[in-house]
Amino acid sequence: MLTQTELKQNVANAAVEYVLPFLKSDIILGVGTGSTVDLFIDALAPYKDRFLGAVSSSERSSARMAALGIQVFDLNQVPAMPLYIDGADEIDQGLNMIKGGGGAQTREKIVASVADQFVCIVDESKLVERLGQFPLPVEVIPMAREAVARQLVALGGQPALREGFVTDNACQILDVSGLAIHEPAQLEATINNIPGVVCNGLFALAGADVVLVSGQGGVRRLDKVAS
Numbered sequence: 001m002l003t004q005t006e007l008k009q010n011v012a013n014a015a016v017e018y019v020l021p022f023l024k025s026d027i028i029l030g031v032g033t034g035s036t037v038d039l040f041i042d043a044l045a046p047y048k049d050r051f052l053g054a055v056s057s058s059e060r061s062s063a064r065m066a067a068l069g070i071q072v073f074d075l076n077q078v079p080a081m082p083l084y085i086d087g088a089d090e091i092d093q094g095l096n097m098i099k100g101g102g103g104a105q106t107r108e109k110i111v112a113s114v115a116d117q118f119v120c121i122v123d124e125s126k127l128v129e130r131l132g133q134f135p136l137p138v139e140v141i142p143m144a145r146e147a148v149a150r151q152l153v154a155l156g157g158q159p160a161l162r163e164g165f166v167t168d169n170a171c172q173i174l175d176v177s178g179l180a181i182h183e184p185a186q187l188e189a190t191i192n193n194i195p196g197v198v199c200n201g202l203f204a205l206a207g208a209d210v211v212l213v214s215g216q217g218g219v220r221r222l223d224k225v226a227s
Contacts, residue, residue, distance in 0.1 A: 002216055007123035011214035012039035015085055015121045016047070018212065022082045023050040028073055030111045031065065032086025033058040033104040036121055040085060041065055055081065055114075057107040059168050075111060084115035088122050088208070089134045089201070095120070095208040095224045096184040100137030100201030103167050109199055113206065120208035124215040131184055135160075135175040136191075137201040142172050144196020151194050152176050155187075171198050 031054045045068040053071030056062040088097040149159040157176040184204035191200040211222040
């Protein structure tokens with residue numbers, strides 16, 4: 001029986017194999033945040049001379065890549081990128097996701113928006129029938145925290161401040177449990193329209209294009225179904 005760490009390592013390795021055909025001397029990749037992405041960065045590092053560099057969604061990933069000799073670019077320098085590679089806290093069969101367990105969902109969503117393709121890498125424990133067991137992270141401007149929390153309660157949620165945590169954007173996170181997420185894209189838009197919300201962790205308006213899922217039988221690929 002493979003451990004969760006081994007499953008994550010397998011999907012990280014599979015992600016590098018997926019990325020290799022895209023690598024050229026002028027290519028810049030988008031790279032996300034999290035424990036699985038850490039393993040992906042480590043596995044990608046031996047190929048650092050085959051591409052120009054990467055844009056990162058967090059200070060954590062930027063530091064890891066820089067330490068391994070991968071050049072890190074500011075997104076403002078990058079007009080386009082072929083791939084954005086990141087994990088998820090939950091993902092459903094429609095490739096809608098909840099992200100933000102590490103608090104980086106705003107930058108993740110921004111970087112992903114510039115990429116031609118979002119490649120999500122997960123172990124099979126992250127696949128769910130319906131999103132919502134994992135509390136939904138909502139990044140808020142600090143002065144708006146209680147005002148936003150009241151509106152999240154009105155939507156049926158139970159928001160809790162992520163204590164002792166500040167995002168890379170100098171904001172706070174409300175982790176919202178108890179939400180009935182029947183229409184992920186609609187809920188994503190509704191929450192993002194609350195004054196004081198920077199971004200929430202639903203990735204449904206623009207979900208993953210490809211998912212690599214690591215299980216006991218190997219890594220399988222799921223593709224977004226065209227609507």
